[in-house]
Amino acid sequence: MNFEQMMKDMYHHMAFGSQDKIREIIFLLSDAGNVPALIHCTGGKDRTGFVTAIIQLFLGVHYESVMMDCLKSLKQNLID
Helix, strand or coil: CCHHHHHHHHHHHHHHCCHHHHHHHHHHHCCHHHCCCCCCCCCCCHHHHHHHHHHHHHCCCCHHHHHHHHHHHHHHHHHC
């Protein structure tokens, strides 16, 4: 399997195989006693970025703004 396919599979799993975990995160963040919150993972870009994007969209941030932020982060990670 090539790297590109592996990444596509990983993102597909994050979107469609992790609904319970995403629901749990949204539920926890809906309690004012749990915010502010630190969201992180091992690498701090793929899973963290995905969950952060979902939260932003859920809160009404425009899709274009979320995408621009994601692309900016991806570009920065390629440079680092």
